[in-house]
Each structure stands twice: as structure tokens, then as C-alpha cells.
Amino acid sequence: MNSNDILIANTDDLRSDMDYLEKTLLKGHRIDPNLYEEYDVKRGLRDSTGRGVLTGLTEVSDVCGFDVINGRKIPAEGGLYYQGINVNDLINGLKGKRFGFEETTFLLLFGRLPKKDELEHFLKVLSELEDLSGRFVRDVVMKASSSNIMNALQRCVLTLYTYDENPEDISVENALRQALELIAKLPLIAVYSYHAYRHFRKDETLLIRNPEKGRSLAENILYMLRPDGQYTELEAKVLDVALILHAEHGGGNNSTFTTHVVTSSGTDTYSAIAASIGSLKGPRHGGANLKAQGMFDDIKKSVKDWTNEDEIREYLRLILDKKAFDKTGLIYGMGHAVYTISDPREKILKSYAQKLASEKGFDDEFALYDRVERIAGEEIMTHRKMLKPVCANVDFYSGFVYTMLNIPEELFTPLFAIARITGWSAHRLEELLNAGKIIRPAYKYVGQHTEFHNRDDRN
Ligand SMILES: CC(=O)SCCNC(=O)CCNC(=O)[C@H](O)C(C)(C)COP(=O)(O)OP(=O)(O)OC[C@H]1O[C@@H](n2cnc3c(N)ncnc32)[C@H](O)[C@@H]1OP(=O)(O)O
Numbered sequence: 339m340n341s342n343d344i345l346i347a348n349t350d351d352l353r354s355d356m357d358y359l360e361k362t363l364l365k366g367h368r369i370d371p372n373l374y375e376e377y378d379v380k381r382g383l384r385d386s387t388g389r390g391v392l393t394g395l396t397e398v399s400d401v402c403g404f405d406v407i408n409g410r411k412i413p414a415e416g417g418l419y420y421q422g423i424n425v426n427d428l429i430n431g432l433k434g435k436r437f438g439f440e441e442t443t444f445l446l447l448f449g450r451l452p453k454k455d456e457l458e459h460f461l462k463v464l465s466e467l468e469d470l471s472g473r474f475v476r477d478v479v480m481k482a483s484s485s486n487i488m489n490a491l492q493r494c495v496l497t498l499y500t501y502d503e504n505p506e507d508i509s510v511e512n513a514l515r516q517a518l519e520l521i522a523k524l525p526l527i528a529v530y531s532y533h534a535y536r537h538f539r540k541d542e543t544l545l546i547r548n549p550e551k552g553r554s555l556a557e558n559i560l561y562m563l564r565p566d567g568q569y570t571e572l573e574a575k576v577l578d579v580a581l582i583l584h585a586e587h588g589g590g591n592n593s594t595f596t597t598h599v600v601t602s603s604g605t606d607t608y609s610a611i612a613a614s615i616g617s618l619k620g621p622r623h624g625g626a627n628l629k630a631q632g633m634f635d636d637i638k639k640s641v642k643d644w645t646n647e648d649e650i651r652e653y654l655r656l657i658l659d660k661k662a663f664d665k666t667g668l669i670y671g672m673g674h675a676v677y678t679i680s681d682p683r684e685k686i687l688k689s690y691a692q693k694l695a696s697e698k699g700f701d702d703e704f705a706l707y708d709r710v711e712r713i714a715g716e717e718i719m720t721h722r723k724m725l726k727p728v729c730a731n732v733d734f735y736s737g738f739v740y741t742m743l744n745i746p747e748e749l750f751t752p753l754f755a756i757a758r759i760t761g762w763s764a765h766r767l768e769e770l771l772n773a774g775k776i777i778r779p780a781y782k783y784v785g786q787h788t789e790f791h792n793r794d795d796r797n
């Protein structure tokens with residue numbers, strides 16, 4: 339894209355008008371921080387102990403980060419249950435099997451694991467629904483390519499509305515059909531959008547390969563992405579595991595809660611899913627996998643001796659003091675709203691990261707990640723004066739794993755979306771089936787009512 343393509347004109351007059359508007363904006367809109375306490379505002383929808391305000395019920399999954407003993411919250415090892423099944427058992431039970439993510443999708447949507455013949459039929463359904471018409475690829479995916487593939491996903495999902503003969507029908511039957519279509523199509527949209535970006539923005543050869551029937555969703559991603567279409571069994575297995583681990587995380591996480599909020603207004607599936615993709619893109623949520631990758635690139639450059647724990651600690655303190663990396667004060671891949679001692683998904687991904695690292699010659703990098711994980715937890719707690727433990731989350735090792743699978747970083751967060759759309763869909767269906775009330779929390783007005791002045795009388 340050259341500068342002529344940018345829509346906003348950049349004249350001196352406009353710049354000075356914009357400066358004025360920015361200054362005007364900055365004069366208002368500051369709310370006295372003490373008022374939040376005075377009115378007991380549940381900021382971030384949390385109570386005073388940091389626990390999420392109870393806003394719904396779900397059977398889709400259970401996220402456990404602490405025990406409650408005599409009414410007190412005690413930090414505990416993390417647990418995650420999909421439709422009642424411990425995710426560790428799910429991963430172990432699917433060891434050596436293909437189509438783990440597809441099986442998990444069935445479990446999350448329909449409430450139980452599929453029997454053998456049910457899985458076969460389900461795979462056939464997904465494979466039939468994954469087709470994207472040539473017209474859609476040409477007119478939507480290839481046009482106005484975006485450097486941010488999450489943005490491309492949102493645009494494509496919204497445009498699928500116009501390719502749907504029945505977009506507005508929110509009956510459970512139609513919403514299920516739309517959910518399955520989106521689950522099946524999203525991998526193609528993500529990979530093709532990435533290829534469009536490489537071709538139109540980086541002048542590289544355009545590659546569009548149809549998915550192949552009989553391959554799993556994880557296998558097809560690698561097959562469509564790589565110029566030679568080749569991958570090893572371990573690579574496909576690791577990607578399948580990563581997709582399972584990212585598929586669902588309760589109703590309260592930011593993107594799934596977005597699904598609930600938007601669904602509760604009675605709007606269509608495409609609007610709800612596009613909104614959730616927008617939420618997941620944020621660096622404090624799913625976008626953290628990309629940020630963690632950038633942060634590690636920075637650490638690798640800035641820390642001279644990767645084995646020197648003091649040097650690592652010093653650098654992490656600079657991050658927390660907003661003096662290094664993106665200057666937000668956040669160490670990405672660390673911390674969680676629910677988990678305390680551990681995130682069960684991180685442990686699984688870490689074990690695969692170690693395996694891949696020793697196969698692909700990344701042992702030094704793995705050891706660095708391991709050190710940063712330990713030291714960062716200690717430093718965040720000290721720096722933020724926190725009493726509860728801070729653990730690494732699912733995003734800590736995922737980017738590292740994807741890098742070892744030769745997956746480009748533009749696709750890190752889209753892979754999260756390809757997996758989490760399953761959870762969003764299960765929650766949308768749950769919201770529709772249980773005819774939830776429109777979600778509408780309160781905001782207290784803390785400004786002042788003032789008199790209207792005629793235009794000529796304003797100063
Ligand atoms: C898929 C996912 O969404 S997993 C999360 C991915 N996100 C990240 O990895 C980004 C880094 N982590 C974070 O920003 C946070 O830990 C979150 C957003 C995940 C959770 O935030 P919260 O629920 O507010 O966590 P918690 O209540 O434990 O935080 C307490 C304090 O510690 C700070 N803190 C928590 N994690 C971190 C971190 N990784 N780096 C620096 N400070 C942190 C918080 O900013 C918060 O300070 P505040 O009260 O002044 O806002």
C-alpha cells in the first residue's frame with residue numbers, strides 16, 4: 339500500500355485542528371479514582387478480592403484457580419474441565435490420535451464425546467462446510483489485504499453474512515449451522531488472508547491450496563500454509579494439541595463474554611463472532627501470544643548472557659517499570675484473572691515446547707523461557723505487591739511452539755481464534771437455548787448536570 343491509499347488527508351490545517359480536538363478531549367473525561375471506591379464500582383467486573391462478579395451460569399467449561407476453605411480463597415493448582423472432562427485427561431486420552439480438535443469441538447458443542455460413527459459423520463459435515471467459494475476468496479479475502487490477520491478475519495466473517503441466504507435467523511438450528519460453517523471455514527480464511535498479505539504487501543508468490551479431505555483441521559492448516567505442503571506427525575500433533583487447549587475458557591473471559599453480550603441483544607451470528615474476534619485480538623487477551631513473542635525477541639537482544647539470572651531479573655524490572663519493551667509495564671504471557679499457582683494448559687504446552695526444542699535445536703531458547711517464567715512470577719508479585727502467586731498463562735509458550743512449527747507470527751493470534759470460535763459458538767448456543775436477558779450492567783453518572791447555552795453565548 340502506498341501513502342496515496344491512506345484515506346485520511348494529512349494537511350497542516352487538519353493536523354492543527356486535530357491537535358486542538360485532542361487537547362479539548364484531554365481536558366475532560368478524567369474521573370476521580372477515589373469515586374470508584376466510594377461507589378464500590380466492580381471495575382473489570384471484579385469484586386474487592388479480585389474475583390469475577392457472577393453474571394451467568396454455564397455447563398460448557400469450568401475454570402478452577404483456587405480452593406475455597408471456610409469462605410477464604412486459597413491459591414491452588416489450576417484445573418480446566420470441558421463439559422466436565424479434565425483437559426489433561428482429554429489430551430492424554432487423545433494421545434496418538436488424529437482429529438483431537440474436531441472431537442473437542444463435538445464435546446464442547448454437544449456436551450459429550452462423540453461415538454466412533456458420530457465422529458465420522460461430524461468430520462464429514464465439517465469437511466463439507468469448509469468450502470469457500472472461489473468468488474468469496476477472490477472478492478473478499480484477496481481484496482484490501484490487511485497486515486493484521488485478526489482484522490482480516492473480522493472483515494471476512496462479517497462479509498460472510500452477505501453470502502448466507504438466511505443470516506438473520508437466530509433459531510438454534512440456524513445458529514448451529516452458522517457456527518459449524520464458521521468453525522470449518524476460519525482456518526482457510528486465516529491462511530488465505532496471510533498468503534494475500536504476503537503477496538500484495540510483501541510481493542511474495544501467491545499460494546492458495548485447497549484443503550484436502552481426510553486431513554485433520556490441524557493438518558490442513560500446515561498443508562495450506564507451507565509451500566511444499568509437508569509436515570511431520572509430531573508437528574501436526576502439537577498443533578492439534580494447541581488448538582484443543584485454546585478452544586474454550588468459561589463464559590467470563592473477555593472474548594466469550596463479548597459473545598454473550600452481543601448475542602443477548604438478539605443480533606446475528608456474524609456480528610457476535612466478529613465482535614469476539616475483535617476482543618481476542620487485544621494484547622491483554624489472545625493478542626498476548628504475539629506480544630510475548632516480541633518481548634522474547636527483545637529479551638534475547640537485550641540480555642547478553644541468557645544464563646545470568648541477575649541480568650534477566652534486571653531486564654524484567656525495566657519492563658515492569660515501563661522502561662523497556664512496549665512500556666506498558668506488562669510481562670506478556672504472565673498472570674491470569676482466575677489461575678494462581680498454575681495454568682494447566684501452560685504446563686502441557688511447555689512439555690511440548692521442550693520436546694520440540696530438543697528436536698529442533700532450540701534448547702538454549704527453551705532454558706531462557708524457563709528462567710524468565712520463574713523470575714517473572716516473583717518479580718510481578720514483588721513489584722505489584724501481590725499476595726497471590728502469579729503464574730505463566732497459555733500464551734507464554736504458545737508463540738515459541740508456533741515458531742518451532744515454522745508458523746509465521748501473523749498467524750499466532752488467528753490460530754487462537756480458529757480454536758476459540760468453538761467455545762464462542764458453544765456459549766452463543768447456550769445463551770440462545772436459555773433465552774438470556776439482554777446484558778445491561780449499570781454505570782453511575784458522576785458528572786454534573788449543566789445548563790444549555792445558545793451558540794452565541796458560549797465561552
Ligand atoms: C488467553 C488469555 O487471555 S491469558 C492472558 C493473556 N494476557 C497476558 O499475558 C498479558 C499480561 N497479563 C495481564 O495483563 C494480566 O495478568 C491479565 C490481564 C491476564 C489478568 O489481569 P488481572 O485479572 O487484572 O490480574 P490480577 O488481578 O492478578 O492483577 C493484579 C495486578 O497485577 C498486575 N499484573 C498482572 N499480570 C501482570 C503482568 N503479566 N505484568 C505486569 N503486571 C501484571 C495487574 O496489572 C494488576 O495490577 P492493577 O491492579 O494495577 O491493574
Ligand SMILES: O=C([O-])CC(=O)C(=O)O
Binds near residue numbers: 586587588675676732
Ligand atoms: O479466562 C481468561 O480470562 C482468559 C482466557 O480466555 C484464557 O485464559 O484462555
